Amino acid sequence: MSHVRLENVSKSFTRGRDRSRVVALDDVSLEVAKGEVFGVIGHSGAGKSTLIRLINGLETPTTGKVWVDGRDIAALSEKDRRGTRRDIGMIFQQFNLFRSRTIAGNVAYPLKVAGVGREERDRRVARLLDFVGLLDRAHDHPEQLSGGQKQRVGIARALATEPSLLLADEATSALDPKTTTEVLALLGRVNRELGVTIVLITHELDVIRTVADRVAVMASGKIAETGSVYDVFAHPKSTVAADFVRGALRDRPSAETLARLRRTHEGRIVSVAVRDEPGFQTALARTFLDHRVAAGIIFGGVSELQERAVGSLTFELTGPDPDIDAALTALRADGVDVTEEND
Structure with missing residues (x-):
């Protein structure tokens, strides 16, 4: 059963004084199954960020449809779209933590916005910080943590509303290789132990090979190829996929x-x-x-x-x-x- 499905999706913007038209996505179709880790890889400008904004309802397609858990995102009212977003967790490249809040306060923030009571908030925060290995840092502030620890807080916060879908936008790009491995291992646990579907946006094929089940390779707003991670690595069919594989496997x-x-x-x-x-x-x-x-x-x-x-x-x-x-x-x-x- 699909969790996310894009059907012939295109997205264009107008920019600059001359109102020139920029095509960010061009007739994109893909399907993400429930419970899998799905990677989307491409160089800068490939359309990855636009894709993720369409999935979480921050953008609407110019043409085509985006379905999340059986719901057409663009057809929802703004109120219903906000409700759908609560079932979608987001992990960001630069962590996006509140410097003025403690670690526990950062994780609790989306629960407070959602109107979850204090007792339940405290219970979930403690459970999630224990899950990511930072319960003993609950009263620290973000500047006291390393980059990897900050990203673990970001993961805990993304899971606070108990989403069924997690979107990771270049979640390891700001991390060193050792910390990247640790964060990817944590995302693997999120998928296996919590059953959360993960869509992982990245330009690093090593990230895909470590944690993803399937991958879509993007170039110039199009899907160059889609398949199991093994098939794309072992038998790349597109030039862009072959370039990524050559760089990763050497x-x-x-x-x-x-x-x-x-x-x-x-x-x-x-x-x-x-x-x-x-x-x-x-x-x-x-x-x-x-x-x-x-x-x-x-x-x-x-x-x-x-x-x-x-x-x-x-x-x-x-x-x-x-x-x-x-x-x-x-x-x-x-x-x-x-x-x-x-x-």
Whole structure:
């Protein structure tokens, strides 16, 4: 069952004195299932922030429909839209904490706005601060906390109204790698233990690979591709997805590295995408051997993603060209993704 669904959504704005038209989203359709962690990745200007503002009802689509938990957001009255927003938690890149309030006061704020009584507010705040590991800092102020601790407060505050949907807008961009790992682990707990659906907006593919179930790749206001995180990593279909994957896995040689490899290796250089199958590398070596081709690994890397192997290996192949061609043809006939790294 879908929790969020966008149907052919476009969003445009007019800007500047000349009232020029800017298209932020262009015919976007996607679906987020209940209880999953769904990542949306793209470079700056891809339309990610506009997408998240449409989901939480802060913007309305120019064309198309946005459904959240079966409700057409744009068709709701402002009063009903405010009620829907209480079921949507938001986590921000810069934390957005009140400096004048204590940690407990920050978490309690949305409950106070919602009219929740003092006793229930105190109960929820204590439970949430314990959940994020900051109960002992309840009476401190934000300036006394590290960036990671501030973001944990942000997560506790976002969960205060017990939402079923959590939107995280570049929630780890201001954090160092170690703290990012800790925050992502906490978001994983939120999803697993509380059953909260999470839509994660980011420009960092490492964030997606750590916590997301599925991902949509955005470019220039459009969805370039959507799929499981493993499928997008292992078999990217769009140029923008392939660029993200290359930067995250670093398993394929850059243009500069290829130039160096060609200077030091006289054979033909090919890259082979690793398949998540038992004995894949043994079968690969056997194919080269059967065709009397010498194959030496000169670059590459294999990682584990969602408990499956992903990556690529770059070989120097030596032998008669017809034998190498026959070996590559045999691999491709077996469905192996082979790229010749030509000049």
